[in-house]
Amino acid sequence: MLEHNLPLKESIQRLSPAVHGGLIKKYAQKHGFDESEILDFSASLNPMGTPFDYFSTKYNIDHLLAKALKKIHQYPDNRYYEFRKAASDFLVDYLTTPENIVPGNGSSEIIRLVVESVVGPGDKVLIPEPTFSEYEVQCNIFGADIVNIKQEDVNELTDEQLKDIKILFLCNPNNPTGILRPHEELEVLAEKCMENNVLLFVDEAFSELSDPTQSIVDIALNNDHVFVLRSLTKSFAIPGIRMGFGVTTHKMAAFLNDARLSWNLGSIPDTIATELLSMPGGYNNEYLVESRELIAQEREYLFERFSNIRGFEPIPSDVNYICVNLDNFLMDSTELFKRLAVKGILIRDCASFKELGTSYARFAVRTREENEKLAESIGDVLTGWGKEQARAELRDTMEKVAEGASLGRTTCEYYPCHFEDQDCIFCFCPFYPCEDERTGGKMVDRSSGGKIWSCQGCHVIHYKDVAQDVLDILMNEGDNEENLKSAWKRVMEPYLC
Structure with a gap:
C-alpha cells in the first residue's frame, strides 16, 4: 500500500x-x-479581578449572559456596529470613530487576520526578540520568512534593514520584559515604516494596565502603515471570553473588516465586550484607574x-x-x-x-496576599534544594570513600569558611536543618519572607573527629533518615552537651 x-x-x-x-x-x-x-x-491578568467582581451591583454577569442568550437563535450582525461604537468611545482621548475599528475574537485572531491580509509565501517580516511568540506562529502559517533582531536595536533600524519587510511587529509594553516604549519613540519609527512601505503592527494588549497615554492610536488613525491591537481579556481579567479590536485608518479598517471571518464574535463576547467598553470614562474608568494604581x-x-x-x-x-x-x-x-x-x-x-x-x-x-505566598514559596523551594544538595553531597562523599579516596580535606572551594585546619568532608551538612541553637546556628529572617535556619555560626560538623565519626556510622549503616538520627544522637549530642 x-x-x-x-x-x-x-x-x-x-x-x-x-x-x-x-x-x-x-x-x-x-x-x-x-x-x-x-x-x-x-x-x-488584571489583579483586581473582573469588573463583575469590582462592580458587584453595577455590572451583573448573569444579566449580560441572559441578554446574550436571547440572541443565540440568530446570526450576529457582522457589522458589529454597537461593539465598534463602544470601542471607539473607549479610546476617549482620541478622535476615533467606529469606522476605525476592526473587531476580533481575541488578539490571536486579529494577528492572523492582519498577517493573512498582508503576507504571502516568502515575504519578510521583522520581529524583535524576545517577544510574544504568536506573531511568529501566524507568520509561519502563511509561509513568511522571519527576520529577528534584538529589542534594543529597533530604534537603530536602517532603510536597508526595512527594505522588502512587510510587517514590523512590536509589543508595547513588551511581553515578556515589561518594557514600555514612549510615544515619541514610536512616532519616529512609524514615519520610517511609512517611508519604507512597511506596516508597523503595535500590540498594545497591556496598555490599559500600564500607561495608556503612550498609545499610538492617534498615529494609527491617520497613517495607513500603522495598526494598533487592543485586547480586553487581560485588562478585564476575562481570558475565557475572547474579545479585542484593532485600530487603523478608515481605508485599512474597511478592507480588514471585509477580510475577517464573518460572524467572528458570537453573541456572548459581543454583548459582554460592548458593555465593558461602554464604562463611563473609557480606559480612564474607575475600575481601570484603580487597577493601574x-x-x-x-x-x-x-x-x-x-x-x-x-x-x-x-x-x-x-x-x-x-x-x-x-x-x-x-x-x-x-x-x-x-x-x-x-x-x-x-x-x-x-x-x-x-x-x-x-x-x-x-x-x-x-494581590498582596498572593504575592507574599509566591515569595515565601520560592524561599521554601530554596530550603528544599539545600536539603537535596546535602544528601547528594553525602552520597557523593560516601561513594568516593568507598573507592578509597581520602576526604579529610581542605580542598573545598570555600576553605576555610570557619577556621584553619577545618575538615570539609561535609560542605553541605547532612543534618540540615537541625534547628539546635547549641551548634551556634539560629533562625534568621529569610529574604523572600518568613524564617530560615542559618548554619553560619556552626563549626561542629567541620571538626575533623566529628566529621570522621559521622561518616564512619553512615558508611557502615547507610545514609537513611534513621541512621542520620542515630549519628546525631551518638556523635553530635555528646559534643553539644
Whole structure:
C-alpha cells in the first residue's frame, strides 16, 4: 500500500499546539490540588479581578449572559456596529470613530487576520526578540520568512534593514520584559515604516494596565502603515471570553473588516465586550484607574521582594508582570517552574522565548496576599534544594570513600569558611536543618519572607573527629533518615552537651 503525505502545508505540520489553557488542570491533577487552589502567576491578568467582581451591583454577569442568550437563535450582525461604537468611545482621548475599528475574537485572531491580509509565501517580516511568540506562529502559517533582531536595536533600524519587510511587529509594553516604549519613540519609527512601505503592527494588549497615554492610536488613525491591537481579556481579567479590536485608518479598517471571518464574535463576547467598553470614562474608568494604581503598588512590592532573593535579578517593568534573570540563581526557570508547581503555583517559564531560554522566568503581579505566598514559596523551594544538595553531597562523599579516596580535606572551594585546619568532608551538612541553637546556628529572617535556619555560626560538623565519626556510622549503616538520627544522637549530642 502506497504511503501518502498529508495534504497540508509543511508550515502547518511544523506548528506546536498552544497549551496554556490546560496547564491549571494538568498541574492540579498531577499534584493533587483542586483547580481553584492553583495560583496562576503565568497568566498576566488584571489583579483586581473582573469588573463583575469590582462592580458587584453595577455590572451583573448573569444579566449580560441572559441578554446574550436571547440572541443565540440568530446570526450576529457582522457589522458589529454597537461593539465598534463602544470601542471607539473607549479610546476617549482620541478622535476615533467606529469606522476605525476592526473587531476580533481575541488578539490571536486579529494577528492572523492582519498577517493573512498582508503576507504571502516568502515575504519578510521583522520581529524583535524576545517577544510574544504568536506573531511568529501566524507568520509561519502563511509561509513568511522571519527576520529577528534584538529589542534594543529597533530604534537603530536602517532603510536597508526595512527594505522588502512587510510587517514590523512590536509589543508595547513588551511581553515578556515589561518594557514600555514612549510615544515619541514610536512616532519616529512609524514615519520610517511609512517611508519604507512597511506596516508597523503595535500590540498594545497591556496598555490599559500600564500607561495608556503612550498609545499610538492617534498615529494609527491617520497613517495607513500603522495598526494598533487592543485586547480586553487581560485588562478585564476575562481570558475565557475572547474579545479585542484593532485600530487603523478608515481605508485599512474597511478592507480588514471585509477580510475577517464573518460572524467572528458570537453573541456572548459581543454583548459582554460592548458593555465593558461602554464604562463611563473609557480606559480612564474607575475600575481601570484603580487597577493601574494597584498594579504599580504591588509591582514595586514584588520587585523589592525579588531583589532580596539571592540570584534573582528582576528587570524593571512598566506593566503587571516582572521578568527575572536567573543566571545567578541556584536553578534554571524550568526547574523553578517544576518545584513551584508542586506547591500549587504556576509561573511563566521563558524557555520558549527567543533570546531568553531557561535563564528567565516571568511572574504576574497579583494581590498582596498572593504575592507574599509566591515569595515565601520560592524561599521554601530554596530550603528544599539545600536539603537535596546535602544528601547528594553525602552520597557523593560516601561513594568516593568507598573507592578509597581520602576526604579529610581542605580542598573545598570555600576553605576555610570557619577556621584553619577545618575538615570539609561535609560542605553541605547532612543534618540540615537541625534547628539546635547549641551548634551556634539560629533562625534568621529569610529574604523572600518568613524564617530560615542559618548554619553560619556552626563549626561542629567541620571538626575533623566529628566529621570522621559521622561518616564512619553512615558508611557502615547507610545514609537513611534513621541512621542520620542515630549519628546525631551518638556523635553530635555528646559534643553539644
